[in-house]
Amino acid sequence: MEHLYSKLQEIYPELVEFRRDLHMYPELSHQEVNTPEKIAAYLKNLGVEVRTGVGERGVVGTLKGGKPGKTIALRADFDALPIQEENDLAYKSRIPGVMHACGHDVHTATLLGVAKVLTGVKAEIPGTVVFIHQFGEEATPGGAKLMIEDGCLDGVDVIYGAHVMASEEFGTVKVKEGYNSTAQDDFFIKIHGKGGHGSEPHQTVDPLVTGSQLVVNLQQIVSRRVSPQRSAAVTVGSFISGDATNVIPDTAVIKGTVRTFDEDSRAIIEKAMEQIVKSTCEAAGATVEYEYVKDCPSIWNDPVTAKNVQEKAAVLVGEENLNRIDPMMGSEDFAFYQKEIPGVYFTVGGRNSEIDATYPHHHPRFNVDERAMINIGKMFLSIVME
Secondary structure (H helix, E strand, O other), X not given: OHHHHHHHXXXXXXXXXXXXXXXXXXXXXXXXXXXXXXXXXXXXXXXXXXXXXXXXXXXXXXXXXXXXXXXXXXXXXXXXXXXXXXXXOOOOOOOOOOEOOOOHHXXXXXXXXXXXXXXXXXXXXXXXXXXXXXXXXXXXXXXXXXXXXXXXXXXXXXXXXXXXXEEXXXXXXXXXXXXXXXXXXXXXXXXXXXXEEOXXXXXXXXXXXXXXXXXXXXXXXXXXXXOOOOOEEEEEEEEEOOOOOOEEOOEXXXXXXXXXXXXXXXXXXXXXXXXXXXXXXXXHOOEEEEEEEEOOOOOEEOHHHHHHHHHHHHHHHOHHHEEOOOOOOOOOOOHHHHHHOOEEEEEEEEEEHHHOXXXXXXXXXXXXXXXXXXXXXXXXXXXXXX
């Protein structure tokens, strides 16, 4: 493995250059045009078999090794976020209002580097390696589901994905068996009342008051419907109703998100929300439009495969820098791949206060230690070769 690690270190400046180019010219989910073209061109130049437009905008590369073995997929995402970058960097985003604020540029450059190293030892590879470059991870629907429907997992036995984390110190790796993230569902509520003058509330059906009561009622779902032994969250993120001091509005619009790990809790919350929304509005004499959108499921790492990855991580960064606990409450559409085949999703530390890489994901000053690409790359290489 050391000769592969050395090669990865040798091409590190190339990975940095590619990552910074992506960072300067980010593209939003489902609007990626130049990014997949750059990825495809790089893979084709390596001699990798390439398929473009997978699912819509995805790129899939296939490298057949010289030895018998399984077909292993490695996945990286490449979309950016609608955020105005505030970092003072030579390679800061040059696209107004768009930024790689989650590390997807790091993931993409890393996977291309892994592909370059592996093409140089093609005869040594046991089995086949599939490089899945995914678009639209930040969107709903995400690119994973669309790429799966278009056959990106055909013939694949197992899949691996990695994410650089600004909340975890550089030099660490986090791998946990079982649940590693929550499922993400979103809800949209529009309450229709009867507006009127603020001095005559008895002549109205106040959607703002009804909505306020509904927000309070929704908070009882997790505390009284879901087992205290299970984690879940119901969050109202937006409440819009009226814009004057003396006018009772006609409508109120409420939006929010639901996060769960297990499918039982997910089903309980979905059912309870529908009941509470309808009954609260009916009791107030209002009508309601309600939509509950189920997005990606929770990430669930195959225990046997995850143990193997933990062992590799312990060798790479040391047992003291390996974290096996605490799943994240965020969501990731990598979970869709795991619904089809066994897979493991792990995170690699990118936090470094010496270079001010301390801001959280989706922040306008997000950044990470680019050396995380070496650690992700080494993990991928050891997974493929061993």
